[in-house]
Amino acid sequence: xxxxxSFLDTAESNFRPLVVIELAKGTKEETIEWFTKRIxxxxxxxxxxxxxxxxxxxxxxxxxxLVGASHLRLLLGAETVxxxxxxxxxxxxxxxxxxxxxxxxxxxxxxxxxxxxxxQYIIKHELENLRAKNEKMIPGYPQAKLYPGKSIVRRLLTSxxxxxxxxxxxxxxxxKLSHSWYGRVKVGYQPLDDIRCxxxxxxxxxxxxxxxxxxxxxxxAVIGIPYYVFAWEDYDKYVMFATFNLLWSTVILExxxxxxxxxxxxxxxxxxxxxxxxxxxxxxxxxxxNPVTGREEPVYSSIKRQLRIYLVxxxxxxxxxxxxxxVMMIYFDLEQWALDYHKENESNFSSxxxxxxxxxxxxxxxxxxxxxxxxxxxxxxxxxHRLESSYQxxxxxxxxxxxxxxxxxxxxxxxxxxxxxxxxxxxxxxxLITSQILNQFAESLLPYWLQKRYNxxxxxxxxxxxxxxxxxxxxxxxxxxxxxxxxxTFDDYLELFLQFGYVSLFSCxxxxxAVFAVLNNITEIYxxxxxxxxxxxxxxxxxTASIGVWQLAFETMSVISVVTNCILIGMSPEVDALFPxxxxxxxxxxxxxxxxxxxxxFIMAFVIPDKPRDIQMKLAKLEFExxxxxxxxxxxxxxxx
Numbered sequence: 001x002x003x004x005x006s007f008l009d010t011a012e013s014n015f016r017p018l019v020v021i022e023l024a025k026g027t028k029e030e031t032i033e034w035f036t037k038r039i040x041x042x043x044x045x046x047x048x049x050x051x052x053x054x055x056x057x058x059x060x061x062x063x064x065x066l067v068g069a070s071h072l073r074l075l076l077g078a079e080t081v082x083x084x085x086x087x088x089x090x091x092x093x094x095x096x097x098x099x100x101x102x103x104x105x106x107x108x109x110x111x112x113x114x115x116x117x118x119x120q121y122i123i124k125h126e127l128e129n130l131r132a133k134n135e136k137m138i139p140g141y142p143q144a145k146l147y148p149g150k151s152i153v154r155r156l157l158t159s160x161x162x163x164x165x166x167x168x169x170x171x172x173x174x175x176k177l178s179h180s181w182y183g184r185v186k187v188g189y190q191p192l193d194d195i196r197c198x199x200x201x202x203x204x205x206x207x208x209x210x211x212x213x214x215x216x217x218x219x220x221a222v223i224g225i226p227y228y229v230f231a232w233e234d235y236d237k238y239v240m241f242a243t244f245n246l247l248w249s250t251v252i253l254e255x256x257x258x259x260x261x262x263x264x265x266x267x268x269x270x271x272x273x274x275x276x277x278x279x280x281x282x283x284x285x286x287x288x289x290n291p292v293t294g295r296e297e298p299v300y301s302s303i304k305r306q307l308r309i310y311l312v313x314x315x316x317x318x319x320x321x322x323x324x325x326x327v328m329m330i331y332f333d334l335e336q337w338a339l340d341y342h343k344e345n346e347s348n349f350s351s352x353x354x355x356x357x358x359x360x361x362x363x364x365x366x367x368x369x370x371x372x373x374x375x376x377x378x379x380x381x382x383x384x385h386r387l388e389s390s391y392q393x394x395x396x397x398x399x400x401x402x403x404x405x406x407x408x409x410x411x412x413x414x415x416x417x418x419x420x421x422x423x424x425x426x427x428x429x430x431x432l433i434t435s436q437i438l439n440q441f442a443e444s445l446l447p448y449w450l451q452k453r454y455n456x457x458x459x460x461x462x463x464x465x466x467x468x469x470x471x472x473x474x475x476x477x478x479x480x481x482x483x484x485x486x487x488x489t490f491d492d493y494l495e496l497f498l499q500f501g502y503v504s505l506f507s508c509x510x511x512x513x514a515v516f517a518v519l520n521n522i523t524e525i526y527x528x529x530x531x532x533x534x535x536x537x538x539x540x541x542x543x544t545a546s547i548g549v550w551q552l553a554f555e556t557m558s559v560i561s562v563v564t565n566c567i568l569i570g571m572s573p574e575v576d577a578l579f580p581x582x583x584x585x586x587x588x589x590x591x592x593x594x595x596x597x598x599x600x601x602f603i604m605a606f607v608i609p610d611k612p613r614d615i616q617m618k619l620a621k622l623e624f625e626x627x628x629x630x631x632x633x634x635x636x637x638x639x640x641x
Contacts (some may be wrong), residue, residue: 046133048127068123150547209256257611285384315377331357334361366435473606
């Protein structure tokens with residue numbers, strides 16, 4: 001970078017608050033003075049070179065601060081984090097301040113060149129990279145130890161001095177987005193580009209996947225409706241539906257990879273270089289030297305971590321799985337009791353009682369999933385993973401294994417042990433519909449109602465106060481700081497993963513599964529949009545190029561669905577009649593078909609490119625230009641020598 005950080009002025013006449021910092025009440029003055037000084041100090045002095053102003057609340061308490069940055073500082077920060085923007089020649093390139101004039105829509109007086117989400121991401125990056133220099137502790141708190149290179153913000157968070165950091169909503173932009181997104185019921189696509197500009201790529205990609213998955217379910221739903229109407233009790237005809245299910249579950253995931261590449265290229269994240277991953281805030285250990293960075297940081301033995309995983313976490317997960325199977329057997333006892341009761345009474349009430357065990361079991365499954373989630377988070381945190389990506393991978397593995405067994409074990413038992421297709425259909429329908437209703441209530445309706453009640457109380461309280469500060473800004477900060485924190489897309493993807501399992505594994509037995517999934521996803525789009533805009537604090541934007549490990553999870557589920565549907569086909573009376581003399585021939589034939597279908601699936605995954613041809617060419621062109629530029633730099637350096 002030709003320009004030096006030293007020329008950057010930290011003052012700006014029009015201060016635009018972007019990020020809120022809330023400190024604990026009673027934080028010592030020397031701590032506040034030291035922390036705010038580090039935020040405004042120049043980069044050369046180890047600061048973040050940002051702008052900060054206190055927000056004076058009632059009773060003169062100053063524990064909330066607003067952080068912003070000058071336009072020039074944000075542009076230099078965009079280069080630091082490696083943002084990719086569109087150039088005048090329509091290509092996507094990593095932004096550099098020295099070549100800023102070559103980027104589309106750039107002008108020195110255009111403060112909208114960077115989206116608000118990008119500006120907040122830059123500020124978050126700079127705050128998280130504030131590092132201790134020679135300090136041994138946080139001033140005023142001798143128990144909060146520091147060492148050179150330690151992230152100051154992360155230490156303040158773990159010490160309880162820093163309560164939270166969150167980005168502010170833009171009320172006008174949020175109003176426009178809400179109107180175009182969920183403000184009116186319409187048939188059409190979501191404004192994914194607007195969602196990306198406001199919330200960032202990770203959340204926009206989730207809603208893109210939710211929309212794509214909903215459209216992908218429509219063929220299954222369209223075929224399932226006449227199948228339900230004309231062949232409800234005729235299980236011989238589910239062979240055709242199961243065959244289509246096999247092709248469907250394979251194709252949609254391969255097509256999504258291409259859709260994902262198109263979106264992330266347009267947003268620039270497909271080209272972003274992976275940032276070096278810092279230790280996660282909860283990581284602890286004895287001080288040592290990182291062999292990669294050479295910095296002093298906590299070091300924890302990988303052997304100890306492996307011992308914790310295999311001697312504690314693994315047995316605990318196995319115990320939970322056993323408990324889940326035990327609850328499942330209680331459910332079957334209840335089913336038998338309901339069936340016996342219906343045989344004795346033969347009434348409308350007894351007919352309704354047949355569904356009660358499944359409903360109770362569905363509710364118990366949801367409760368067990370949520371309790372186990374907290375236990376899995378505690379265990380994964382206790383394992384003391386150094387990197388956030390490692391922590392997330394271990395957490396996802398624990399949760400997926402338990403949720404898969406907890407939700408689908410009873411269906412496998414009914415299908416392949418009891419061979420009761422009628423009970424399988426009833427259980428699948430009840431589990432799917434009940435889980436959808438509970439998720440909608442717990443994730444959207446209840447939080448929205450609680451937040452609306454709080455907002456009404458806060459508005460009354462703020463209107464009764466007279467403060468020197470801008471009432472609308474103080475009111476906004478007060479409301480947003482009390483909102484719930486959006487913990488990421490984990491639970492949203494998990495819900496879609498389980499829904500994909502219900503549809504792909506056994507939907508040939510209950511063809512309306514895809515219909516209910518489509519209806520649920522349509523309401524999910526609106527309820528999740530409402531949740532993001534009205535219920536939770538605005539999350540920081542996080543660049544991403546894919547849905548990550550969830551792509552592998554969905555592909556694994558599709559492989560299992562191939563095996564499941566092949567066995568269901570082999571169990572059908574139609575296929576069974578083709579092998580009247582030898583059941584071994586039937587088993588071998590089904591196994592052969594299953595292997596062939598898996599081979600076709602993997603061949604399709606290999607043949608269908610993950611990226612469209614035009615994007616492959618653009619990426620290759622950029623790589624070639626980068627290599628040529630590097631060669632020219634080497635030649636220039638050699639000539640100087």
